[in-house]
Amino acid sequence: MLTKFETKSARVKGISFHAKRPWVLASLHNGVIQLWDYRMCTLLEKFDEHDGPVRGICFHIQQPLFVSGGDDYKIKVWNYKQRRCLFTLLGHLDYIRTTFFHHEYPWILSASDDQTIRIWNWQSRQCISVLTGHNHYVMCAQFHPTEDLLVSASLDQSVRVWDFSGLRKKSVAPGPTGLADHLRNPQTTDLFGQADAVVKHVLEGHDRGVNWASFHPSLPLIVSAADDRQVKLWRMNDAKAWEVDTCRGHYNNVSCALFHARHELILSNSEDKFIRVWDMTKRTCLQSFRREHERYWVLSAHPTLNLFAAGHDAGMILFKLQRERPAYAVHNNMLFYIKDRQLRKLDMQLNKDAPVMQIKGGGRHQPYSMSLNHAEYCILVSWRVGETCTYELYQGPRETSEATTEPLRGQATSAVWVARNRFAALEKNNQLIIKNLKNEVSKKIATPTCEEIMYAGTGMLLLREPDCVQLLDVQQKRTIASVKVAKCRYAIWNSDMSLVALLGKHTVTICTKKLEQLCSVTEGARVKSGAFDDSTPQPVFIYTTANHIKYCCxxxxxxxxxxxxxPVYVVKVLASEGAARVVCLDREARPKVLTIDPTEYSIGDSTVRPSAAHGSKRQACYPEVALHFVKEPRTRLSLALQCGNIEVALEAAKSIDE
Incomplete structure (x- = not known):
């Protein structure tokens, strides 16, 4: 599990993701509703009008609205742009457990301890249907993503599927099957009125109260979570619904369960402090994540992204099950990347993309990284699945031979090429092993505190230590340089290997090839990737955060x-007429080309392009404006004299001191 964001607060009882913005709502046990920007890790707003715990929360998919339901028996509809409650819906006689918007109709679905489910029209602000049938608290009720169905879970130990097509025909504006059908067949009118919603299936199988039930996004499946510590999978058709299997493993009441939208997985969390991930086909627990003290109460999935949130006693966490960063390597203008278990090659100048070979290992997991040996056309692919770290060595296809069908395998936390016929693998016991192309050990080097190895050219390696990065000469088995950079994640070199950018979670540090630090930048958002723009006399590092493309001189x-x-992952910056093309990969490993204007960093730092910077400012005849952007003393002196700013000119002259 990759934790992306964490909050500290009162107990979180409800969570909802915004469909498009990087926002998440958390409803708390103390009555507060929090609106967070999870990309910037900031609390945007608090809404505090409920009296008592707020359990139901839901963003509208299109309108600037969200709905909440609390222990004060009130349903409130809010406008987040106006930052206020628009109106309150009254009718429930006990605690409200969940509130959800319909994806298409102007409806709100609420479940309550008064043993009823209600459907409200938020435009007319009226209750349009009351669904009765459960004989205990209704803990959850949700709409089907595409059909006129809803599912409810109750402490009466049952899950019910309701058909509300009658309500749709009665309430929604008449279409081809509404008024027209009635006019054609007036004799079909039901004298006693058509039921708004009828129970289609009753699912019985849990031995205790059911806390949650939800539909699969695309398949006719339902998952339920109950106080009998079980997660049950149900299948349904038009005629019936039946239990498929049970997932056992939780040690306490299961609070919530849902389907993964993209993979055959079920996620559940429980008062036993565990989040568990289940294989939907084998019904086995694949992963489990435990908190030390806090019980889990709710789970939510982002409607489009591979992102989940879980609410517990002390706040909430946002997490992913696996990395979405694609594995890639660059040589000159060729990009090698792995997509859908296939190694592909993209000519970035000609924009020609072609498959190279099939990648076999890793099961359902994405590769963690890859390292390319262009001289021998060999590829090292690394995987990290839980505690298991492995690599595979592939021989690519050549003119004289085909690609290897079976790779050579080994266990190591990371594997990187150090020569045309040698690669280094870091074992779990912190021992560095040098191997040949046949995967045979040729040398061992003790690296007691090394956590990761990174490429540093022929015969060299960068070693990531807990608080620094060291440059290791593999032949001499000794460290020849070091720089104090904590928890470096990636090392990116420029084309002539004279500069390296060391990327941390929130930092960019640029060093020389001897690891002499030139500058360091700290970001508020996570640093994702980067590449040097070598089209300028002095290379500029172009990097991405979660929401920006930035430059660093x-x-x-x-x-x-x-x-x-x-977010995108920059792999190469290509120069073109009057602009720069940034080649990048998205999270689906699809190549993209973004055009950027290099003027900002060309004139922003005159050490990058002194003549171009100076010339463009002089031609623009705005030396006083350019003066605000330039740091280099000689250029500042020239510009200050042009615009008559004697104080700045004197300051620049003193700093030059010739």
Whole structure:
């Protein structure tokens, strides 16, 4: 599990993701509703009008609205743009457990301890249907994603599937099957009225009260979670519904369960402090994640992203089950990347993409990283699945031979090429092993505190230590340089290997090849990726955060080039007429090309392009404006004299001191 964001608060009873913005709502046991930006890790707003715990919360998929339901028996509809409650819906006689918007109709679905489910029209602000049938608290009720169905879970130990097509025909504006049908067949009118919603299936199988039930996004499946510590999988058709299997493993009441939208997985959490991930086909527990003290109460999945949130006694966590960063390697203008278990090759100049070979290992998991030996056309692919770390060595297809069908395998936390016929593998016991192309050990080096190895050219390796990065000469078995950078995740070199950018979770540190630090930048958002723009006389590092493409110059100047809607991973910066093309991969491992304007970093730091910077400012005839962007003393002196700013000119002259 990869924790992306964590909050500390009172007990979280309800969670809802915004469909498009990086926002999440958390409803708390103390009556507060929090609106968080999980990308920037900031609390945007608090809404505090409920009296007592708020258990139900849901964003509208299109409108700037959300709905909440609490222990004060009230359903409130809020406008987050206006930052206020628009109106309150009254009618329930006991605690409200869940509230959900319909994806298409102007409806709200609520479940309550008064043993009823209610459907409300939020436009007319009226209750349009009351569904009775459960004989204990109704803990959860949710709409089907596409059909006129809803599912409810109750402490009466049953799960019920309801058909509300009658309500739709009665309430929603007449369409081809509404008024037209009635006019054609007036004799079919039911004298006693048509039921708004009828029970289609009653699912009985749990031995204790059922806390949650939800539909699969696309398959005719239901998952339920109950106080009998079981997660049950149900299948349904038009005629009947039946139990498929049971997932056992929780040690206490199961609070919530849902389907993974993209994979055949079920997620559940419980008062036993565990989140468990189940294989939907084998019904086995694949992974489990435990908190030390806090019980879990609710789970929520993002409608489009591979992102989940879980609410517990002391706040909530947002997490992913696995990394979405694609594995790739670059050589000159060729990008090698893995997509859908296939190694592909993209010519970035000609924009030609072609498959190379099939990748076999890793099961359902994505590769963690890859390292390319372009001289021998060999590829190292690394996987990290739980505590198991493995690598596979593939021989790519050549003119004289085909690709290897069966790779050579080994166990190591990471594997990187150090020569055309040698690669290094870091074992779990912190021992560095040098192997040949036949996967045979040729040398061993003790690295007691090394956590990760990274490429540093022929015969060299970068070793990530807990608080620094060291440059190791593999032949001499000794460290020749070191720089104090904590928890470095990636090392990215420029084309001539004279500069390296060391990326941390929130930091970018640029060093020389001897690890002499030139500058360091700290970001509020996570740093995702980067590449050097070598088209300028002095290379500029172009990097991405979760929501921006940025630049960083050697003297420490940095800034925003453009914003991003979704995170991307920069692999190469190509120069073109009057612009720069940033080649990147998205989270689906699809290559994209973004065009950026290099003017910002070209004039932002005159050490990058002194003549171009100076010339463009002089031609623009705005030296006083350019003066605000330039840091280099000589250029500042020239610009200050042009615009008559004697104080700045004197300051620049003193700093030059010639």
């Amino acid at each position: 050697k003297d420490g100047d940095y800034g925003i080039i453009r914003t991003l809607d979704v």
